[in-house]
Amino acid sequence: MIKKILIANRGEIAVRIVRACAEMGIKSVAIYAEPDRHALHVKKADEAYNIGPDSISGYLNVHRIVNLAVATGCDALHPGYGFLSENPDLSAACKKRGIKFIGPSAEVIHRMGDKTEARKAMIAAGVPVTPGSEDNLDNLDQAIKLAKKIGYPVMLKATSGGGGRGIRRCENESELKKNYDRVISEATKAFGSANVFMEKCIVNPKHIEVQVLADSHGNAIHLFERDCSVQRRHQKLVEIAPSPQLSDEQREMLGNYAVTAAKTVGYENAGTVEFLLDKNENFYFMEMNTRLQVEHCVTEEITGVDIVQQQIRIANGEKLGYTQEQITRRGFAIEFRINAEDPKNDFLPSFGRVTRYFAPGGPGIRTDSAIYSGYTIPPYYDSMCVKLTVWALTWEEVLRRAERALQDISVHGIKTTIPYQLQILKTEEFKKGVIDTGFVESHPELNDYSTRRPPRELAAVIAAAIAAHHRL
Numbered sequence: 001m002i003k004k005i006l007i008a009n010r011g012e013i014a015v016r017i018v019r020a021c022a023e024m025g026i027k028s029v030a031i032y033a034e035p036d037r038h039a040l041h042v043k044k045a046d047e048a049y050n051i052g053p054d055s056i057s058g059y060l061n062v063h064r065i066v067n068l069a070v071a072t073g074c075d076a077l078h079p080g081y082g083f084l085s086e087n088p089d090l091s092a093a094c095k096k097r098g099i100k101f102i103g104p105s106a107e108v109i110h111r112m113g114d115k116t117e118a119r120k121a122m123i124a125a126g127v128p129v130t131p132g133s134e135d136n137l138d139n140l141d142q143a144i145k146l147a148k149k150i151g152y153p154v155m156l157k158a159t160s161g162g163g164g165r166g167i168r169r170c171e172n173e174s175e176l177k178k179n180y181d182r183v184i185s186e187a188t189k190a191f192g193s194a195n196v197f198m199e200k201c202i203v204n205p206k207h208i209e210v211q212v213l214a215d216s217h218g219n220a221i222h223l224f225e226r227d228c229s230v231q232r233r234h235q236k237l238v239e240i241a242p243s244p245q246l247s248d249e250q251r252e253m254l255g256n257y258a259v260t261a262a263k264t265v266g267y268e269n270a271g272t273v274e275f276l277l278d279k280n281e282n283f284y285f286m287e288m289n290t291r292l293q294v295e296h297c298v299t300e301e302i303t304g305v306d307i308v309q310q311q312i313r314i315a316n317g318e319k320l321g322y323t324q325e326q327i328t329r330r331g332f333a334i335e336f337r338i339n340a341e342d343p344k345n346d347f348l349p350s351f352g353r354v355t356r357y358f359a360p361g362g363p364g365i366r367t368d369s370a371i372y373s374g375y376t377i378p379p380y381y382d383s384m385c386v387k388l389t390v391w392a393l394t395w396e397e398v399l400r401r402a403e404r405a406l407q408d409i410s411v412h413g414i415k416t417t418i419p420y421q422l423q424i425l426k427t428e429e430f431k432k433g434v435i436d437t438g439f440v441e442s443h444p445e446l447n448d449y450s451t452r453r454p455p456r457e458l459a460a461v462i463a464a465a466i467a468a469h470h471r472l
Helices: 011-023 039-043 062-071 089-096 104-112 115-125 140-150 171-193 248-264 296-303 305-316 395-408 417-426 428-432 455-471
Strands: 004-007 027-033 045-050 077-080 154-162 165-170 196-200 206-214 219-232 234-241 269-277 283-289 332-339 354-356 365-369 384-392 410-412
Touching: 004 011, 004 062, 011 027, 011 039, 011 305, 011 365, 011 384, 027 039, 027 062, 039 045, 039 365, 045 062, 045 365, 062 077, 062 089, 062 365, 077 305, 077 428, 089 104, 104 115, 104 332, 104 395, 115 196, 115 248, 140 154, 154 171, 154 395, 165 171, 171 196, 196 234, 206 248, 206 283, 206 305, 219 248, 234 296, 234 417, 248 269, 248 283, 269 305, 296 365, 296 384, 332 395, 332 417, 384 395, 410 455
Parallel strands: 004 027, 004 077, 027 045
Antiparallel strands: 154 165, 154 196, 206 219, 206 269, 219 234, 234 332, 269 283, 332 384, 354 410, 365 384
C-alpha cells in the first residue's frame, strides 16, 4: 500500500494533492525551490525539502526529485500538472528506483506526447482526427504542398508541444513561409524537439475534452466532458462541466471515443482526451493530456468523484471504484482561472505581495489556491493564483451563483483577472451557453469594465449621508 507520496510540484495543485493524501491517511512530502520557501504547499505538507535555488535546478530536475523520494522513504510520486508531469523520463526514473509513478507509463506518455504518433493511434482506433500531415514535416516545400491540398487556414504545431505554445495559424502561403522556421525555433526552445506537423485549422471550433480513468486491470471509464472554449491565445480562461452545447447523443459518442482512445494505447490512471467540434457538428481528436488537468475540479463537482484519490488508488494497483453505469452527473459547474495579471494593461503579469485575500463562501463554492494574506507571489512561475469553481443544479442558477462568487472574492495588493471574468459571465453568448474558441476575439469590449466603488469613496458617501441626517 502507498503510505507516503512525494509531490513533484508547487502552488495550488500541490496543496490539492496534500489534502487528498491527508484524507487517505497518506503522508505527503513537498518540495520547494528557494522562492517558494514560504509557499502554502510547504506549510501544509507533512514534510518539505528545499530542492534548489530555482525551478530549473529544482522542479525540473528529474534525478534530484526521484533521489529525494527514495531518501525520504516515499512509496510514490505525484507529478501534478505542468513541470515534469508529461515527461516520460520522470515516469521511467520512478520505475527504475522502485517508486510508483502516479500517472501512465513512460511509453504511453511518450506516445501520446508525440502529436503525430497520437494521431496515428487514433486513426487506427477509428477516432476521427483533423485532416493534416501523417507524420512530421520534412521541410517547407512539403508544408506548402500539403497546405494547398487541405486548404487554408492551417495550423503549424510543435509535435511535442502543449499549453498553447509552439502553435501558429497560417492564413496563406506567405504566412506559412514566415511562420515555418519560427515554429521550429519555438518548438526547439520550449520542448527540446524541432519536429513540427500540420493540421487543417478548424475556424472557431468548440473545444470539448473528456475526462477518463483507467486502471491496470483493463477497466476504463469516462467522467463526462468539459467545455473549454473560452480561451485567450490558446490558454483556457473558463471551463464548464458538462458542456451546455452538447446533446445527450453527442455526449455519449464523445465519451465512447475517449474510452476507446484510452484502451487503444493501454492507458492507466487519469487522462484527458481533447476534441474540436466544428460548425457542422463534426468532432475531431486534438490531443490526449497524460496527466491531471487544471480544470479537473468541475468534473469532481458534477460527478462527486475525487479524481486525485482515484489516481492514487489506480497507482496502488487497485481496480476502479466505479463502473460506467455508476457515474452520473448532477447540475453544472464553472471554473474561473483567476490570474495575477492586469487585463487593462494587455494582461501584464502582476506579481508581488498579496496584502489581503478573502475567499468567497456559501453553497456550491470551491476555491483552490496557494495564496494567503501576506504571501508574495514570485515572478518565476505561471500567473494563476486562484481557481474558483461554482456548482448549482441548473445553468441559470450556476450563472447567478458565479456572479455572486466573483463579486465576493477579493485579492488586494496585486492586479487580477476577476473583473475580466465578470465581464465574460455577463455576455449574452455566455449566458446562453453558446461559445467557441473565437469568443474573446469577438468581444473586444471585455476590458471595458467598470470597477466597484473603492472603500474610502464609499466611506465618504456614508459620512455625507450621516452629516445630512444630523442637519435635519
